[in-house]
Amino acid sequence: MTMKLMKAGDDAGVADNMFVDQGGAADGFLRIGDMAKKFGVTLRTLRFYEDKGLLHPQRDGSTRLYTRRDKARLKLILLGRKVGFSLRDVKQMMDLYDPSGTNTKQLRLALDKSEKQLARLQKQKQVIEDAIDELSNSMSLVRKMLAERSSQTNSAA
């Protein structure tokens, strides 16, 4: 059994929410593979996010080392994506983060974007509900048609 030094179980369920990035690089560097497993993403994804300027892991030579800050940022990214923000939006919001300030501007931007996104989501929900309704109608109609057909064809069997 390869148990190794797998103490990579910091658990990602801390308790911070969106737009709230508390820094702090104490210890517990993760390498890309651990990071990927911890968050359920692929290596490609992590490199991609870095390429897009969303993550900035340290380097040990060429090896990426992810700190607590990176974990927090990734958590934000994934949450952002979950609620439907584009990576561009997420970046824009995170780029405003300044550990030495009140981040009022960041929070305002986030709130503004959030309101718009919320509106979008509600519209989408409405669209989907409409689609469900129409599809259900069509389905019951088709079911009726099939019922007629079978009552004609099978009545002689």
Next chain:
Amino acid sequence: MTMKLMKAGDDAGVADNMFVDQGGAADGFLRIGDMAKKFGVTLRTLRFYEDKGLLHPQRDGSTRLYTRRDKARLKLILLGRKVGFSLRDVKQMMDLYDPSGTNTKQLRLALDKSEKQLARLQKQKQVIEDAIDELSNSMSLVRKMLAERSSQTNSAA
């Protein structure tokens, strides 16, 4: 005033539902521009659908002429898209249509695809609702943070 022979007002609100294509090419050919206006799509869309084998308008030389059948088909396409089917799905279903049969196979396929699509839509709806919840949570959190900030900064004003 260019009134011409514009009696192209057949009205698209007949009363057929999805998967139900009744043929019949009596008269009233529409050209692509009229067709587009009638259904609120672009010329590009109509040509695109034709290119994908979803529409087969007649030709007068090189000019496309759309018949009643084409209108019915387009209506189905648009309904299909509204409920979230891909054009490929729509084509697959429409290709099974046979004016000289009971179309049982077509209806079964349509029903099968519809059930799957309905499931997809319900999942999507759930995802969106989750997103709405999470986003709402984050928003109220951000609002609190902003409130704190302003109570600190503005208290001295």
Next chain:
DNA sequence: TATAGCATTTACGTAAACGTAACAGGTGCG
């Protein structure tokens, strides 16, 4: 006849978020 207005065709561009391939060089361990 010139102009307007509609038609035709081919074909590259767009958006998002990665996946996937390809190629090469480390590193740990059993």
Next chain:
DNA sequence: CGCACCTGTTACGTTTACGTAAATGCTATA
């Protein structure tokens, strides 16, 4: 020693439904 897995980079592929030219032609009207 060899295998599995790490690292790096570049860059094309995928998906869907069109948008957007670009270049050209037909036809009716002023």
